[in-house]
Amino acid sequence: xxxxxxxxxxxxxxxxxxxxxxxxxxxxxxxxxxxxxxxxxxxxxxxxxxxxxxxxxxxxxxxxxxxxxxxxxxxxxxxxxxxxxxxxxxxxxxxxxxxxxxxxxxxxxxxxxxxxxxxxxxxxxxxxxxxxxxxxxxxxxxxxxxxxxxxxxxxxxxxxxxxxxxxxxxxxxxxxxxxxxxxxxxxxxxxxxxxxxxxxxxxxxxxxxxxxxxxxxx
Amino acid sequence: xxxxxxxxxxxxxxxxxxxxxxxxxxxxxxxxxxxxxxxxxxxxxxxxxxxxxxxxxxxxxxxxxxxxxxxxxxxxxxxxxxxxxxxxxxxxxxxxxxxxxxxxxxxxxxxxxxxxxxxxxxxxxxxxxxxxxxxxxxxxxxxxxxxxxxxxxxxxxxxxxxxxxxxxxxxxxxxxxxxxxxxxxxxxxxxxxxxxxxxxxxxxxxxxxxxxxxx
Numbered sequence: 001x002x003x004x005x006x007x008x009x010x011x012x013x014x015x016x017x018x019x020x021x022x023x024x025x026x027x028x029x030x031x032x033x034x035x036x037x038x039x040x041x042x043x044x045x046x047x048x049x050x051x052x053x054x055x056x057x058x059x060x061x062x063x064x065x066x067x068x069x070x071x072x073x074x075x076x077x078x079x080x081x082x083x084x085x086x087x088x089x090x091x092x093x094x095x096x097x098x099x100x101x102x103x104x105x106x107x108x109x110x111x112x113x114x115x116x117x118x119x120x121x122x123x124x125x126x127x128x129x130x131x132x133x134x135x136x137x138x139x140x141x142x143x144x145x146x147x148x149x150x151x152x153x154x155x156x157x158x159x160x161x162x163x164x165x166x167x168x169x170x171x172x173x174x175x176x177x178x179x180x181x182x183x184x185x186x187x188x189x190x191x192x193x194x195x196x197x198x199x200x201x202x203x204x205x206x207x208x209x210x211x212x213x214x215x216x217x218x
Numbered sequence: 219x220x221x222x223x224x225x226x227x228x229x230x231x232x233x234x235x236x237x238x239x240x241x242x243x244x245x246x247x248x249x250x251x252x253x254x255x256x257x258x259x260x261x262x263x264x265x266x267x268x269x270x271x272x273x274x275x276x277x278x279x280x281x282x283x284x285x286x287x288x289x290x291x292x293x294x295x296x297x298x299x300x301x302x303x304x305x306x307x308x309x310x311x312x313x314x315x316x317x318x319x320x321x322x323x324x325x326x327x328x329x330x331x332x333x334x335x336x337x338x339x340x341x342x343x344x345x346x347x348x349x350x351x352x353x354x355x356x357x358x359x360x361x362x363x364x365x366x367x368x369x370x371x372x373x374x375x376x377x378x379x380x381x382x383x384x385x386x387x388x389x390x391x392x393x394x395x396x397x398x399x400x401x402x403x404x405x406x407x408x409x410x411x412x413x414x415x416x417x418x419x420x421x422x423x424x425x426x427x428x429x430x431x432x433x
Contacts, residue, residue: 001224008334008385009362013355018371022416024272024346029243032250034271034346035264040253052336057227062235068337068352070242077249078230086252088230092237094248096255106259109266116270119302119342121316122389146221150387152334154361166317169388185388192381196362204381206361209388 001053002144002153004060009154009196030069037072038115041106044083049176053148054078124182126168130212132186136162137218140188140210148176151214155206159218160190163207171211184212276345279310280393281414283343285407287320288398298322301393305343312342314391321384322395323424328375330368330383330421331392332360338386340393344419351420361385371422394419399427409433 007013025031055063055075063071080086090097107115132138142157150172168182175181190206192199238245253259283305287294297304301318305311318340321329333339337352350356359367364381368374375381384392396418402410412433417423 005335007354007357010354010358011362013353013358016353016355016359016367016370017350018422020348020350022277022348024276025268026349027243029246031268031272032264033242033246035267036246036250036253036259038267039259039263041258043256043258054227055336057224058231059228059235062231064354067242068349070245073242073245073249074231074234077234077245078227081230081234082227086256088233088237090252091234091248094251094255096252100256100258103258105257106253107263108260109262112263112266112270116267116275116313117311118313119311119316123317146224150335152385152387154334166388166390172388185390187390189382192383198363202381203378204364204383206383206385208385209390211388 001056001147001149003056004063005056006153008152030067033069033073037076039107041103043080043085043100043103045178046079047175047178049148049172050079051075052172053176054082056148122170123167124170126182128168128184130165130184130186132162132165132184132212132215132217134162134164138162138188138215139218141214141216145173147173149173151210152208154195155190155208158190158194160188163187163189166209169211171213185209186212186215188215271346275312275342277416277419278411279308279345280343280416280419281411282407283308283310283393284395284414284419285411287395288410289407298395310343314338314340315342317390318343318393319390320393320395321382323397326379328379328381328421328424329392329394330360330364330381331386331394332357332383333386334358334361335387338391340391343393344416348416368422368424371417373424375424394421396424396426399425399430401427401430
């Protein structure tokens with residue numbers, strides 16, 4: 001979606017807090033929320049892309065003002081309410097109006113050492129052949145999408161170069177709602193000078209990983 | 219997914235905003251209570267995950283990886299060819315490590331990592347991302363003015379060095395292999411690892427020379 005989350009190249013956000021201290025969590029509630037999201041049994045279907053899309057639909061002013069883990073919290077709440085597992089009343093009070101049948105028991109603490117090593121892969125075997133090859137000149141698609149997509153606005157309609165074929169990866173646009181389909185994924189480089197007027201004359205490049213349906217041969 | 223679904227999601231967000239307290243700590247507490255009551259969460263598992271990501275999984279792992287790449291040329295080559303297999307050699311498999319690409323700084327190239335659309339990060343080797351990595355300012359500026367961003371962190375990138383910004387738009391995650399600073403000849407891997415900063419593996423720091431006298 002063409003939402004507030006698509007920050008690349010936007011101006012006016014000011015300096016970066018380079019003096020931030022290095023501890024992983026800055027408030028106890030941030031650590032707690034992080035741990036909860038690693039530990040709880042999902043009561044409704046949940047994909048990484050559905051989570052990302054739900055976060056993208058936070059109202060723009062809230063998205064800008066809420067801390068990162070507060071955005072996570074809200075996305076998890078909205079997913080459970082949207083899926084019918086919790087009511088707004090339950091989320092607001094923390095009191096359950098009744099059990100949910102048929103769900104597996106929660107992860108126990110002694111399972112964390114196994115789960116912390118789990119490494120999910122998003123590529124899939126395919127008999128298809130990639131239609132683009134390293135060195136090809138490509139143009140990123142101009143249009144966005146109503147749902148989730150991973151084609152940022154700042155490269156849409158711009159020319160780039162195909163660098164590497166990365167295999168067939170699950171397409172976020174359909175995976176969002178559980179429709180798993182793998183599509184060729186490529187590393188594509190864009191000359192900074194082609195994206196930003198102030199970068200004229202610089203050798204710098206921006207690299208993105210883009211799916212085949214995001215690209216056209218230039 | 220339809221436009222109606224997106225509208226419904228938006229409506230739930232607004233409803234939650236009007237019913238829930240503004241203080242996030244209270245909302246997190248309510249969610250935890252609800253999940254426990256529903257039988258979906260064991261609070262001790264939450265404690266354990268926090269412990270793991272506070273004490274065990276963090277930038278020290280990335281530093282160990284970098285030091286090994288600096289001192290073991292065969293490992294260096296394997297790590298650059300396949301980052302995911304490379305981290306598995308050190309037992310650093312985990313969250314967001316399934317497609318890891320290690321990008322190397324050289325005299326002519328500097329790499330910087332960002333996720334403009336959310337906040338993707340190589341968690342199993344760097345742990346929890348800094349808050350600034352997740353802010354609008356960093357996500358907006360890193361792709362457009364990487365040199366100014368790095369300058370804000372204290373390093374100047376020479377004009378003849380090419381800056382490559384890696385925007386993590388898919389499930390590939392990036393780790394920067396910084397340059398080994400001069401004056402560290404003969405150092406063992408443990409001592410070298412102590413030099414390596416988290417920011418140098420994100421790319422907001424280029425030069426580790428100033429660390430040589432400090433470890």
